[in-house]
Amino acid sequence: MTAAARGLSLAAVRLSDVDLGLAHVLDEAEVARASTFRSPALRDAFLAGRIALRLHISALTGDSPESLEEHYLCPTCSSGQGHGIPRYRLPSRPGLLRVSLSRSGSWCVVAAALDDRIAGIGVDIENGSAADFEGFPSLAMTANERGQLEKVPPALKTRFQTRLWVRKEAVLKALGTGLAKAPSLVDVSGPTPSGLTGPPGRALWSLEDLSPAGLGLPGDFAASIATFAEIPHASRTMEYGHLPAGGP
Ligand SMILES: CC(C)(COP(=O)(O)OP(=O)(O)OC[C@H]1O[C@@H](n2cnc3c(N)ncnc32)[C@H](O)[C@@H]1OP(=O)(O)O)[C@@H](O)C(=O)NCCC(=O)NCCS
Structure with missing residues (x-):
């Protein structure tokens, strides 16, 4: 959907x-x-x-x-x-x-x-090189995400990091904390965020990578949108964003 x-x-x-x-x-x-x-x-x-x-x-x-x-x-x-x-x-x-x-x-x-029914919404966009700096993995990524990064070919690492970053910012905006919550505590490598505590952590999350072309953005952008709805949610058909095989 x-x-x-x-x-x-x-x-x-x-x-x-x-x-x-x-x-x-x-x-x-x-x-x-x-x-x-x-x-x-x-x-x-x-x-x-x-x-x-x-x-x-x-x-x-x-x-x-x-x-x-x-x-x-x-x-x-x-x-x-x-x-x-x-x-x-x-x-x-x-x-x-x-x-x-x-x-x-x-x-x-x-x-x-x-x-x-949507209790939180966050959208984030970045151009291709936003997360391309030394120290990004230790600053912003979970241990699980860093493990996934090691398997990514060098030429695709920047893209991988940027896509993780827009997912994290989208989730942290939906949560309402922004970067007041450390991005390294929220794992966004799967179809729903993990590592969130409190009621939003148990909510129905949707995390979707958006196509820059579909939005009308230049092709070197990455974009994600995250929402959560409290359980029970009337819509049982909400789907989650599909992540490309092998991670972002
Ligand atoms: C939210 C945040 C991650 C966005 O940073 P960014 O990537 O540089 O900027 P973006 O353009 O993607 O997003 C900016 C928008 O995020 C939204 N935003 C800001 N704080 C937010 C929050 N706590 N929750 C959800 N959305 C927020 C606003 O719509 C803002 O637009 P505005 O400039 O018109 O107000 C960052 O600004 C942040 O962490 N802010 C909170 C920091 C904080 O707690 N400051 C204390 C101030 S007292």
């Missing part, structure tokens, strides 16, 4: 294609956070991503982009100052809509969970 069939809506957006003149649709917390970026390029990328996210939600639900109230939740500082787990309150729906966003280079991907 595809992400779309599971009630997930995804879109890739080139950041430079976003009209920054639409920044008026953002709310105070978003504008305040934008003002904290010293680099104009990073500020513009932030604004473009947030505008793209609102436009995506608006296209899905019919709510105007400016009518969405952001309710971001940071599990570390609980400040709610426009950062952390992205959630929006919409005029057309009860509760909070769970969404996710990832930027890399000149691209961003936005995702929304239209199925209310």
Whole structure:
């Protein structure tokens, strides 16, 4: 079953294609956070991503982009100052809509969970070389993943690491911790993440590698989406992402 069939809506957006003149649709917390970026390029990328996210939600639900109230939740500082787990309150729906966003280079991907049973959603994209640095295996991989890496031909190791990395970030975003939880504690080499503790560890997880071409991203990108639903989940047909033989 595809992400779309599971009630997930995804879109890739080139950041430079976003009209920054639409920044008026953002709310105070978003504008305040934008003002904290010293680099104009990073500020513009932030604004473009947030505008793209609102436009995506608006296209899905019919709510105007400016009518969405952001309710971001940071599990570390609980400040709610426009950062952390992205959630929006919409005029057309009860509760909070769970969404996710990832930027890399000149691209961003936005995702929304239209199925209310989904309790966590995370999407992550990276270009080909993001996880290509010495020390990545000891910093970010579990012992099991490092064992798998040893069997990967040298020419494919960078790709293997990057695909593991986007899976980890997708899972840690869905969990809501981000990198406050050490990525080396979460094993994403199988069809569902392992190493998670607490109730989300017992939830119904879905972890899917996304095709860059299918999303409209350049071919050297890697992308993953992770969701979890609390058990019992009404849908018994949810499938998990299929990993290529021999690992990522
Ligand atoms: C989430 C995180 C892994 C993403 O990092 P990244 O790969 O550099 O950036 P991406 O572009 O892929 O993702 C950024 C998006 O992740 C989302 N995000 C941030 N924190 C999140 C969290 N705790 N849970 C879920 N999603 C989160 C936001 O949508 C953010 O978009 P924004 O910049 O518009 O706010 C990283 O920012 C992180 O670990 N943050 C938490 C760190 C923390 O606890 N800080 C304490 C602050 S008080």
